[in-house]
Amino acid sequence: MTNLDAYRIAKEPFYRSVGGEVGLFEAAYRSRMPVMLKGPTGCGKTRFVEHMAWRLGRPLITVSCHEDMTASDLVGRYLLDAEGTVWHDGPLTLAVRQGAICYLDEIVEARQDTTVVIHSLTDDRRILPLEKKNEVVKAHPDFQVVISYNPGYQSVLKDLKESTKQRFAAIPFDYPEAAGEAEIVMREAGADKSTAEALVRIGARSRNLKGRGLDEGASTRMLVNAALLVAAGVPIMEACQVALVIPITDDDDLRDALTGAIAACV
């Protein structure tokens, strides 16, 4: 059996709890209830699930979903590998057999039909039929499915099926409040307090532009990038251009608006 040690989180991942999300997740995990993490880009969903996997002592198998992911990519297939033809468990099957948390990141990117393979794992059956092997895998008692979902991305064409959504409890996520976000920026980028607070103010301003030309405001991750550039000697105005402005828009008016907001905050 494949050893899942590579999927264990050795060191506690830093996570600053915002509300009751740690407790809610633990409550859901008690009955191995499938959990959906809902929130915008870069607000900490991935970090949270790593933190919970560490806290609960479970290996974490993450799958970045995409449009061309097939059911076999999740479940497994016969592969010609160096030892000849052998069955190869996919990441989902690995998690099911050995009791990992399986985290399907941005599940809405996957085709609805691929999503269907988790149905028998997310109701009381908790089984995964491997049709090509004529095997029905019963889920390990510790196995849990977690998915992430960014409400800003859905559309009529691309959304989870109602029969998928209804299988999950959903924990909402958002950017951390100011003090918390500044703490994260200081910690991750080694920034001093005033730089971190200025960047957090800039982040808040950019998020106000969401829906007025911007798809999303600057994420905490972008603030950390700006702080890292500052730490490497780049002046803060230029660091903000490179880390916060130029990556997210090519529109001159929006760039001016963002630049004005930055100038007002530093």
Place this chain on the structure above:
Amino acid sequence: MTNLDAYRIAKEPFYRSVGGEVGLFEAAYRSRMPVMLKGPTGCGKTRFVEHMAWRLGRPLITVSCHEDMTASDLVGRYLLDAEGTVWHDGPLTLAVRQGAICYLDEIVEARQDTTVVIHSLTDDRRILPLEKKNEVVKAHPDFQVVISYNPGYQSVLKDLKESTKQRFAAIPFDYPEAAGEAEIVMREAGADKSTAEALVRIGARSRNLKGRGLDEGASTRMLVNAALLVAAGVPIMEACQVALVIPITDDDDLRDALTGAIAACV
């Protein structure tokens, strides 16, 4: 021959009969008539077919249908497995040979052309030609096809062909009435009676919002999830948010409406 023991239902699955559906299914099974289970998400269709398989003592082979399912996924193929190249019966062929009930869940997701392979099994021929093997499998006397169908999902682009529909007797399903649903919530989540009844009232309210912004109301499964969170110590208002509200809508007005309904019921 592959042993179907993995597909037998060892323990009676709890099922609370609503109308005459158990008797109707048994009547249809007498002549092995193909059966379509029609109803909304999470109202118990899968549980019902498991119950009937147990009751009739037949193995149950479930296939979650999806858009990329090919005829070979159902029927079988030559596979390179660990023993070399061997023919591998698909789940449908297994069921046909050995007299299982084959349950095609959400069949409307499958491409119409895949659906076509069940045609010769659902009229008086009851045969399955395996063209790649030059074999014509005559169905085992106990074999039956069951499909599920959610009327809320159909569209002009995605519906069963008339020539498929006309092969099936259809048993309608809906959410259980209040007392029955409360009993299910108590049983599945270990909830006390008043919590269960409150949740059932909430479920009924949410179903009234169907068509007024919601695609579907909260299923019985979601009520069970809420009760499980309550049992794990989450306050009922928060448990309902996480289990019933946030998963199904990102619309603020709908969330407010649902939250008001919940407050009125607890």
Place this chain on the structure above:
Amino acid sequence: MTNLDAYRIAKEPFYRSVGGEVGLFEAAYRSRMPVMLKGPTGCGKTRFVEHMAWRLGRPLITVSCHEDMTASDLVGRYLLDAEGTVWHDGPLTLAVRQGAICYLDEIVEARQDTTVVIHSLTDDRRILPLEKKNEVVKAHPDFQVVISYNPGYQSVLKDLKESTKQRFAAIPFDYPEAAGEAEIVMREAGADKSTAEALVRIGARSRNLKGRGLDEGASTRMLVNAALLVAAGVPIMEACQVALVIPITDDDDLRDALTGAIAACV
């Protein structure tokens, strides 16, 4: 050479002739003229071709056509099977070599390009080139192509090419007249005469709703299903709901109209 015994019809399939269709088919078969059976779902086209195959003493190879059927699915391919790599005749090639009737059911579902492979078999050449084998198979003198075609399914996007249509003689089919249909219902479901006649009246009523909301009326097959449920002890009103109403429409008004028609007939 593959033995076609599995494709022979051992027992006379019951078929109640409606007009001169048996004679017409025999006349066409005399010059092995390709034949198209035209008519609605479930009116007996498949049964007719089985009857004719039995009558003419020819094996019958039926292919349910679908959108993903490739030319190779019809003609054959090199396959890795248990004996290694061998050429495998497809169902059409089998029929061509050994003089079977090849019945392509719902041919309009196949892609036009797949249909093209029958062209050289349906003019005076009567050959099938197997390009991958560098073999030109001359059709067995008894080989004949039969196709079915449901005029209700055609659309601008999906129709036979003119150059395909013009290769066929076409025999029209429709539901049997009342007495004949009642006889079929009695025979197939073991129904008594008055039940059978009531069901046939119901069928006629439902066919009048075609084009007024229904895609097609209830087929003879559905009437047999209703009769089988009655024979198993289901009351006739309920049996009609399950076998005739619920499978074909989810529209409340149409269901009411059908229910009214049923009540008036039993």
Place this chain on the structure above:
Amino acid sequence: MTNLDAYRIAKEPFYRSVGGEVGLFEAAYRSRMPVMLKGPTGCGKTRFVEHMAWRLGRPLITVSCHEDMTASDLVGRYLLDAEGTVWHDGPLTLAVRQGAICYLDEIVEARQDTTVVIHSLTDDRRILPLEKKNEVVKAHPDFQVVISYNPGYQSVLKDLKESTKQRFAAIPFDYPEAAGEAEIVMREAGADKSTAEALVRIGARSRNLKGRGLDEGASTRMLVNAALLVAAGVPIMEACQVALVIPITDDDDLRDALTGAIAACV
């Protein structure tokens, strides 16, 4: 080298010349000029090319083109066959090497990109590069490309590229004039003269309906089918329904118009 005897036309195919088409083809063949046969369905293009192949003593390799035909289907590929992995010349390559006439029937059905492989064969280069084999095949001196093209089928979406069209000399085809067509019907179906003449009149009438609801009128092939049914004892009115009317239209008005025309001609 594969023996092309299977592709030789042993017996003179009956062909009744209409205009100077035999001479034109011979003139084009003198310089191995690529030839396009242009005309409606079933007017004798395929028969003509068979006749010319016989007349010129060349083997004839016919490919029915379709939308999924790939360049490899024409040119060849490495195949796993019973002797292991071997290169397998496609039909075009066979013709190029050994000097056959290669007839690409309904070429407009093929994807434009597949058509491209004939470009280097239809200008003065007369070579076919087999890229997978690193071989450049110089065309046999007797090799010629012939294509058929039905002007009624073209559309903006599906037409030959200008750079393909300009490589061909085009010979126009149409239905034979009345006396000639009657002679064909008599010869092919063993019909007597008055039946043949009646059918030819019917054919002419149906062709007048082209563009007024009919995509194409009845082809000579359909007239032969009607005559064959008459010869098998079917009354002429019924034979015409089965062979000429029902196959080409489901429109009641058109059927009435055709039926009237038939009644007026017999």
Place this chain on the structure above:
Amino acid sequence: MTNLDAYRIAKEPFYRSVGGEVGLFEAAYRSRMPVMLKGPTGCGKTRFVEHMAWRLGRPLITVSCHEDMTASDLVGRYLLDAEGTVWHDGPLTLAVRQGAICYLDEIVEARQDTTVVIHSLTDDRRILPLEKKNEVVKAHPDFQVVISYNPGYQSVLKDLKESTKQRFAAIPFDYPEAAGEAEIVMREAGADKSTAEALVRIGARSRNLKGRGLDEGASTRMLVNAALLVAAGVPIMEACQVALVIPITDDDDLRDALTGAIAACV
């Protein structure tokens, strides 16, 4: 290493220079600058590149581009051939390694993504990474890329990417002027001077109809075809119909216009 002798042009291909195109090409070749030949169908682009390859003493590898050409078709792949699994250089890689001119005919037909593989060969890097082999092939000093491009074919949907276009120097081509074109017709078809001149006049007339119903006028190649038919004894009016009129239009008015033009010129 594969021998490229099959790709060498043994005999000087006849080419009648129009303007300074020979000198321009030689100037571009001096720095191995990528060259684009721009012009209508059949005006001599292919002949020109053959002539230049002969003149410069380089082997010429021509690839007719099409929509389904993959990067592997150009670059190479592991193939199962008669000797087992071996890497097989594609035509582009062959040319890169051994210093051939690689001519990508009608490159706009290829998918933009396939075109991308020439990018690293058409800037100062002059390398071709074979990712599947972990090999980076440095281009032979004599290697050059040449592409053809017909401005009449482009559309919004199908055009070269700006970042591809900007890598090429472009040499414009057009039909030869009258005397030159007559000389070509005489030489290629063995026509006498007055026939050749008449055909050239006809060609000029047809090119005036471009944009007035015709996609392109008659190419020089078509004039040669007409002359060849005349040489084989076909009267010039009929030869022009077959070689110049019927292949390019099915529109009666355009055919009349062309026929009138022909009558006026002979």
Place this chain on the structure above:
Amino acid sequence: MTNLDAYRIAKEPFYRSVGGEVGLFEAAYRSRMPVMLKGPTGCGKTRFVEHMAWRLGRPLITVSCHEDMTASDLVGRYLLDAEGTVWHDGPLTLAVRQGAICYLDEIVEARQDTTVVIHSLTDDRRILPLEKKNEVVKAHPDFQVVISYNPGYQSVLKDLKESTKQRFAAIPFDYPEAAGEAEIVMREAGADKSTAEALVRIGARSRNLKGRGLDEGASTRMLVNAALLVAAGVPIMEACQVALVIPITDDDDLRDALTGAIAACV
């Protein structure tokens, strides 16, 4: 382990710094921050990344992205090569293991789902899961991801996902200012100063036509091409036609405008 020497830049690539881009890149590289190079075609992005790879002493693995690039093309796959079936690292995995800079050129051409594989490499996880091998590769400390992005190419249908964009710091690029561009033209093409300056003036003029018919103005690369043709003896007016005008537009008015601009500058 594959030797990356083929991917090392042996000789300093000439790069004329425009603003602070070298310093910014070095600052970003200090924390191995993912970098996006934003700018128009042919302005030096590729040259810049080569220069930086040389400067930082890292191997550079460049991938030209395209629409059909799959995740396996980046990550690797089991391949049948000459030694049998072996795992083959893709270019991204090679870079991840051995600490190269991986440059994904024109990433927006790749399908969004392919882009997803870089997500776990561009946040603090810095891991690449090879699901087919059950291996989680931790990035070499020197590994960095660099992408290029041409703002002129994006559209609603084809853009980076917000969750991808937010992972990158972005350095803007544009054409060099006049003196710098002239220096490049002199250096790369061996042009004299006055020719170089004239060409640079022409380039500036053509860039003013962007948005007025031209998708993009002439790149520095095109100016170099023109200079190379001049160096090979082509008169400057003709060289500009061939290198700057004809490749980028077929519109007569635009060609006239460009020609006028050229005449005014030389």
